[in-house]
Amino acid sequence: MNSDWLDLKSKLNAIFYALSQNINVFDTSFDPEIRVADPRFGDFQVNGVLDFSKKNKKNPRELGQKLLDVAKASEELSPFGMELSGPGFINIRLAPDFLRKWAIQFCGRCDFSQWLRGKTIVIDYSSPNTAKQMHVGHLRSMIIGESIQRMLRFCGANVIRDNHLGDWGTQFGILIMAIKHEKIDVFAMDPETALDEFERLYKEGVTLAKEDENYLNAARKELVLLQRGDGENFKIWEAIGTASYRTFEEIYRQMDVTFDHVLGESFYRDRVDSVCEELEALKIAEKDRGALVVFHRDHGRFREQPFLIRKSDGASNYGTTDLATVRYREENFHANEVIYVTDGRQRDHFQQLFLTVERWFVAKNIPVPKLKHVWFGTVLGEDGRAIKTRSGKSIKLKQLIEEGVSRALAIVVEKNPNLSEWEQKKIARVVGIGAIKYADLSQNRTNDYAFSWDRMLSFDGNTAPYLLYAIARIHALFRKLEISPNREYHLKPMAEFSTPEELSLARKLVNFPAVIGQVLDDLRPHYLCTYLFELASEFSSFYNANRILGEAEDILKKRLLLCQFTLHVLETGLHLLGIETLEKM
Numbered sequence: 001m002n003s004d005w006l007d008l009k010s011k012l013n014a015i016f017y018a019l020s021q022n023i024n025v026f027d028t029s030f031d032p033e034i035r036v037a038d039p040r041f042g043d044f045q046v047n048g049v050l051d052f053s054k055k056n057k058k059n060p061r062e063l064g065q066k067l068l069d070v071a072k073a074s075e076e077l078s079p080f081g082m083e084l085s086g087p088g089f090i091n092i093r094l095a096p097d098f099l100r101k102w103a104i105q106f107c108g109r110c111d112f113s114q115w116l117r118g119k120t121i122v123i124d125y126s127s128p129n130t131a132k133q134m135h136v137g138h139l140r141s142m143i144i145g146e147s148i149q150r151m152l153r154f155c156g157a158n159v160i161r162d163n164h165l166g167d168w169g170t171q172f173g174i175l176i177m178a179i180k181h182e183k184i185d186v187f188a189m190d191p192e193t194a195l196d197e198f199e200r201l202y203k204e205g206v207t208l209a210k211e212d213e214n215y216l217n218a219a220r221k222e223l224v225l226l227q228r229g230d231g232e233n234f235k236i237w238e239a240i241g242t243a244s245y246r247t248f249e250e251i252y253r254q255m256d257v258t259f260d261h262v263l264g265e266s267f268y269r270d271r272v273d274s275v276c277e278e279l280e281a282l283k284i285a286e287k288d289r290g291a292l293v294v295f296h297r298d299h300g301r302f303r304e305q306p307f308l309i310r311k312s313d314g315a316s317n318y319g320t321t322d323l324a325t326v327r328y329r330e331e332n333f334h335a336n337e338v339i340y341v342t343d344g345r346q347r348d349h350f351q352q353l354f355l356t357v358e359r360w361f362v363a364k365n366i367p368v369p370k371l372k373h374v375w376f377g378t379v380l381g382e383d384g385r386a387i388k389t390r391s392g393k394s395i396k397l398k399q400l401i402e403e404g405v406s407r408a409l410a411i412v413v414e415k416n417p418n419l420s421e422w423e424q425k426k427i428a429r430v431v432g433i434g435a436i437k438y439a440d441l442s443q444n445r446t447n448d449y450a451f452s453w454d455r456m457l458s459f460d461g462n463t464a465p466y467l468l469y470a471i472a473r474i475h476a477l478f479r480k481l482e483i484s485p486n487r488e489y490h491l492k493p494m495a496e497f498s499t500p501e502e503l504s505l506a507r508k509l510v511n512f513p514a515v516i517g518q519v520l521d522d523l524r525p526h527y528l529c530t531y532l533f534e535l536a537s538e539f540s541s542f543y544n545a546n547r548i549l550g551e552a553e554d555i556l557k558k559r560l561l562l563c564q565f566t567l568h569v570l571e572t573g574l575h576l577l578g579i580e581t582l583e584k585m
């Protein structure tokens with residue numbers, strides 16, 4: 001079996017397509033649409049006959065039968081059981097002998113690095129604003145972005161991770177004014193409390209400016225000075241950025257998130273004017289009550305709702321910066337694709353940005369990268385409302401992580417009182433942080449979800465502790481046998497999978513590549529979570545019903561292979577979700 005059988009779904013798609021082209025009713029527009037089937041009916045299903053028949057006004061059952069006849073005569077498809085079902089589906093079932101060969105071939109060798117080879121993908125995630133603490137609202141971009149970038153990399157893309165900090169904007173005028181007003185020495189601030197202090201100063205500045213016009217004017221002046229590169233203000237601004245990033249880095253370290261570039265909004269400050277000039281010259285942007293805007297006349301809503309790229313006071317904004325950023329990513333990174341991970345409230349912004357880029361690049365004859373907005377819903381409290389501390393403030397990320405780890409520690413100490421304190425702490429860190437990440441990733445990202453410690457730290461159900469425990473259990477088995485789970489066995493003699501649990505576990509393993517494909521198509525990591533949870537449950541049924549120790553060699557070997565393969569997929573899967581795993585728990 002050669003390596004293109006790894007991804008059976010694509011392989012079957014290619015085979016059925018090729019076969020269909022020998023039947024005169026089918027033409028090149030036919031897509032077999034192979035799907036993973038409900039296990040009661042088979043392993044895979046050819047779905048596309050229905051669509052094709054509808055479009056071409058043919059009888060689907062008849063076409064299905066024709067395709068089935070050819071499939072049955074095909075040498076390549078001989079290891080599969082196939083039958084016609086419903087209005088024209090073809091169900092495909094993998095024979096035990098095929099499953100055995102597939103498992104032997106691909107155990108420990110699930111390599112998808114050819115899938116996205118040659119593609120350069122910039123991913124813009126986390127991207128918090130400086131001068132503020134990260135709070136619970138900053139969790140999702142970081143966690144979802146990290147997981148997606150890992151998957152893209154795993155599939156062979158050249159991934160460029162860019163943290164697009166919000167570090168330039170009108171808020172710095174107010175902040176610098178307040179800093180000067182209170183005579184704060186920003187260079188001597190305690191890094192532990194600097195961000196809290198900036199948040200307080202900013203609020204103070206807003207109040208002052210509201211109450212007294214002199215302060216408002218002072219803030220405006222500070223902003224202009226900063227924008228002109230005035231020495232003192234620039235140094236203050238830099239100190240704010242440094243203090244902010246130091247705090248962010250601490251969180252990134254704990255969450256195991258790394259970037260290739262940190263090119264914040266300020267990086268583009270000298271590149272925004274030319275964007276406005278170009279768009280105006282190309283007649284893509286127009287003046288509207290003193291501002292510069294872009295309308296998309298053939299769009300339902302954006303025909304009247306403009307995309308603002310220069311305010312009436314002459315200042316550029318979020319939109320202008322993002323336009324300059326796309327151009328930079330195209331020119332310097334040669335991005336084929338750019339992915340933005342932000343919350344759903346920015347959907348309009350990105351739609352308008354993408355439409356504008358399209359027109360701009362086409363007009364300039366620059367290749368337009370594929371632009372994708374990976375948006376997500378809100379994290380809610382257990383009561384279903386916006387998550388807040390008891391005093392109504394938003395919860396700081398740092399405290400949230402600390403709480404997760406300390407709650408996990410309490411559970412570990414209770415379950416494993418005999419472990420050393422060092423080990424308990426290590427497990428608690430992995431479980432606590434893994435639980436927070438998994439609770440987020442296991443939800444369809446476009447939904448809101450309720451944050452619940454009890455649920456995410458539970459050892460039952462679709463949670464990180466459940467999966468981490470499943471992994472540790474398989475490691476424990478290998479330790480008991482005193483063999484390495486990574487060892488290549490001499491697999492002959494290996495019996496065929498025969499018990500119902502062996503067969504359904506093997507079938508589940510076969511679906512791993514299809515699941516990765518599904519995640520890539522939609523950039524939704526929850527598909528992988530659901531799959532890993534189901535795989536771990538299948539494993540658990542298998543392990544409870546099938547003896548491993550004390551079996552004859554050929555049976556021992558097939559069961560160990562299933563353990564090894566499951567372990568490998570679970571560990572790879574969690575790694576792709578950005579979650580560390582443990583050998584002992």
Ligand code: ARG
Pocket residue numbers: 124126127128129164165166322325340341342
């Ligand atoms: N700083 C923005 C925020 O906190 C997110 C930036 C996302 N990236 C971008 N290129 N616009 O909402």
